[in-house]
Amino acid sequence: MIRLLLWILGAVLLGGIVHLSTVLAMPQTAKQDAYSRLAPLTPVNAVAVLPPPTAKASLMPFMDPAFAVAVCRYDISSGPLKFKAPVSQAYTSVTFYTRKSVAYYAINDRAAGRRSIELDLMTAEQHAQMPAEEDVTAADRLIIESPTTTGLILLRTLAPEPGLMPMARRALGGAQCHLEEAQ
Amino acid sequence: MRLFFGSCFTLVLAAVVGLGATWLTLTRGVAFGALNLGAWTAWPKSGSVDIDPYARAIISRTGQLPIGTGDGVAFYARRDDAGNAFDGRCTFVISGSTPAARYWTLTLYDTEGRPVANTIERHGFTSAEIVRETDGRFTISVAPRARPGNWLPTGGIEQFVLVWRLYDTPIGVATRTAKAGPMPAVARKDCS
Numbered sequence: 001m002i003r004l005l006l007w008i009l010g011a012v013l014l015g016g017i018v019h020l021s022t023v024l025a026m027p028q029t030a031k032q033d034a035y036s037r038l039a040p041l042t043p044v045n046a047v048a049v050l051p052p053p054t055a056k057a058s059l060m061p062f063m064d065p066a067f068a069v070a071v072c073r074y075d076i077s078s079g080p081l082k083f084k085a086p087v088s089q090a091y092t093s094v095t096f097y098t099r100k101s102v103a104y105y106a107i108n109d110r111a112a113g114r115r116s117i118e119l120d121l122m123t124a125e126q127h128a129q130m131p132a133e134e135d136v137t138a139a140d141r142l143i144i145e146s147p148t149t150t151g152l153i154l155l156r157t158l159a160p161e162p163g164l165m166p167m168a169r170r171a172l173g174g175a176q177c178h179l180e181e182a183q
Numbered sequence: 184m185r186l187f188f189g190s191c192f193t194l195v196l197a198a199v200v201g202l203g204a205t206w207l208t209l210t211r212g213v214a215f216g217a218l219n220l221g222a223w224t225a226w227p228k229s230g231s232v233d234i235d236p237y238a239r240a241i242i243s244r245t246g247q248l249p250i251g252t253g254d255g256v257a258f259y260a261r262r263d264d265a266g267n268a269f270d271g272r273c274t275f276v277i278s279g280s281t282p283a284a285r286y287w288t289l290t291l292y293d294t295e296g297r298p299v300a301n302t303i304e305r306h307g308f309t310s311a312e313i314v315r316e317t318d319g320r321f322t323i324s325v326a327p328r329a330r331p332g333n334w335l336p337t338g339g340i341e342q343f344v345l346v347w348r349l350y351d352t353p354i355g356v357a358t359r360t361a362k363a364g365p366m367p368a369v370a371r372k373d374c375s
Contacts, residue, residue: 018201106251
């Protein structure tokens with residue numbers, strides 16, 4: 001009897017380890033995460049406007065249908081990236097995600113405080129290599145450090161009512177996303 | 184022989200316990216740091232690098248992108264204030280006011296996170312288009328058939344999820360109690 005209880009205790013402990021390791025491994029092994037879903041539809045380091053979510057087809061679950069959404073799938077392994085988005089009349093936000101869908105930075109139009117949101121995206125290494133004086137003169141430039149070399153930038157513009165959706169989608173068309181030396 | 188059977192039994196039981204617990208937590212949506220305001224639950228940390236491992240596993244498995252902390256916060260509801268599960272064949276009435284935010288949107292999804300098909304192509308409301316009382320409060324009828332005022336059609340589906348997203352809001356990681364943000368009340372009325 002005691003022997004059986006010991007076997008069960010061992011099984012529960014081992015089960016706990018299995019549980020924790022599968023939860024921790026999930027982001028590394030998931031085949032259907034947001035990046036994988038967007039990869040076949042979006043170019044690298046360019047802005048692509050996403051189709052609105054409908055009952056039949058929704059690119060990702062729980063997308064807000066009141067928003068027009070554009071995505072820039074970035075790869076900054078060869079250099080920093082420049083991102084620029086015009087601000088719409090209602091509400092605009094930019095959110096940065098790692099390759100594994102962790103939102104590491106988000107800013108809205110009011111926090112950006114200008115007519116357009118301009119951001120420089122680079123890795124911590126690239127940031128460290130930037131000349132110091134350039135860093136100072138560029139004080140009004142927002143520099144974002146990406147924890148990973150690939151990821152997603154999501155640009156979202158609110159259409160306060162359905163009739164304003166075409167305008168919100170047009171506003172996304174003015175967004176730019178490209179590597180710095182490509183200019 | 185006894186040792187052999189014992190280890191086989193332990194390994195199989197460990198696999199069942201471990202994978203079962205993982206499956207349960209990921210499908211039931213267990214995550215730490217939940218903020219409960221009435222029927223509404225948000226996980227403000229999910230929109231930052233402080234996201235917990237369970238929430239990370241859930242978003243990578245389902246393929247969603249959580250709303251960033253600097254953007255806003257999303258409240259989910261699957262039941263009304265009395266604990267009745269959202270059934271698309273019943274009428275639910277949402278009333279009251281919302282915490283401070285520049286904009287908010289309310290959206291109805293099926294359990295997979297897709298908008299629900301309906302004849303008037305309405306999947307939700309924004310704070311700008313809602314019809315309000317003179318004191319700024321509002322009432323929204325979530326119902327299978329047309330209602331006067333703010334009608335959010337359910338399409339008659341068996342189960343639905345409501346998501347209330349507040350944009351540019353002080354509600355977030357630091358919010359602890361309902362005092363900071365009274366969320367609207369949700370009550371079930373008649374079922375057809």
